[in-house]
Amino acid sequence: MSGLLALLDDVVALTKVAAATLDDTAAQAAKVGAKTAGVVIDDAAVTPRYVTGLAAKRELPIVGRIAWGSLKNKLLYLLPAAMLLTVFLPAAIIPILMLGGLYLAFEGTEKVHHLLSGEGEKDMFAAAAAAGIDPQALEDQRVSGAIRTDFILSAEIMAIALANTTTPDLLTKALVLAFVGIAVTVAVYGAVAIIVKADDVGLALAQRNGAISGPVGRALVYGMPPFLKALSLVGTIAMLWVGGGILIHGLHEFGIHWPDETIRAVSEAVGAAVPFAGGVLAWIAGAFGAALVGLAAGAAVLAVIHIVGARFTTGQTPKV
Incomplete structure (x- = not known):
């Protein structure tokens, strides 16, 4: 009997530890969730372009394949790497985070450049479809490209989460990163699934042409293109x-x-x-200041890439 009571005491003690760990995990995850918001918005803004131009029946399966690849990126590769850095090389976390920040700034600045120059971003997938590439090969190519892009954004999300998790306990850190990784993946790709199917739902409602379904359907059909453009703009600002x-x-x-x-x-x-x-305007001013810093840093990287690229292309120093 005494052995059973001792075992029950151990179980209760372990349960308390687990409950405390879960409470700490939830608190830490809530804290770092807001820090990753900008990258999450950009992730949601980037992904829909990978399913444009493909058969409607393949849109959700493609989103599902990308989401699964994103989850593997976070949990199988980035989470163990983050834990190893925490244990063996914690001093590298901030420099790695800054490299990711520089990459985001460059991506945002490049999008601003495309917007101002009127060039538009190159659609390699439309070109591939026009060249007669096999639909399955084109789908695989898009999924692979989306997962590669997601890896960079996921690395930044996990790095931000790691940098803002203050608990010294490794188990709690790992649980926070896992929770954030899963929650972000579900949120982003759930939103993407809704976005890419909204026009199909709108078309079905418009065809029914009821007193309510007709106007709602037409609003969805005509409203999605400007919504996607606005989402892309928000994603660009968020990156900067x-x-x-x-x-x-x-x-x-x-x-x-x-x-x-x-x-x-x-x-x-x-x-x-x-x-x-005051509070709202102060936040906007701070965000605007950070975005200007991001724009300046991204412009510097873009200029270096242009100069180096021109040297390799012509063998001469370009005129500035």
Whole structure:
């Protein structure tokens, strides 16, 4: 009997530890969730283009394949890598995070460049379809490309989550990263599935042409193209904001404080100038400042790539 009671005591103790760990996990996950919002928005904005132009019946299966690849990226590759870094090379986390921030800033700046120049982004998939590539091969190509893009965005999400998880306990860190990885994947690809099927739902409703279904269906059909453009714009702004914010935080960690202090001072001044909406305006000012930093950093990377690319192409130093 005493052995059974001792066993029950151990079970109760373990249950308490597990409950405390889960509570800590939930608290930490909630804390880091907002930090990854910008990358999540961009992820949701990028993915729908991988299913455009394909048969409607293949849209959801393709989204499912990409979501499964995204989940494997996060849980099988990035989560173990993050834990190894935490144990053996924690000093590398901030530099890796800054490299990811620089990449986001570059991607955002490149999109701004395309928007301002009117070039538009190249659609390699439309070109492949026009060239008569086998539909299954084209689908596999799109899925592979989407999973590669997702790997970079997922790495940034996991790095942000790791950097903002303050608990020293490795198990809790791992649980937080796993929870964030699963939650982000479900949220992003659930939203993408809704987005890519919205026009089909709208068409079906419009064809029924009921008193309510007709107008709603037509609104969905005609509203999705501008919505996707707006989502892409929001994703671009989010990349610049998050990328710039990561760079500012990283510089602050390495003793370069003036970017963070300058943006903070401007934000506080804006908030103080308009007391009735000070908090919102201060946040907007801070986000705008971070986005400007991201735009400047991305422009520098874009200029370097242009110069280096021109040298390899012509063998001469380009005129600036």
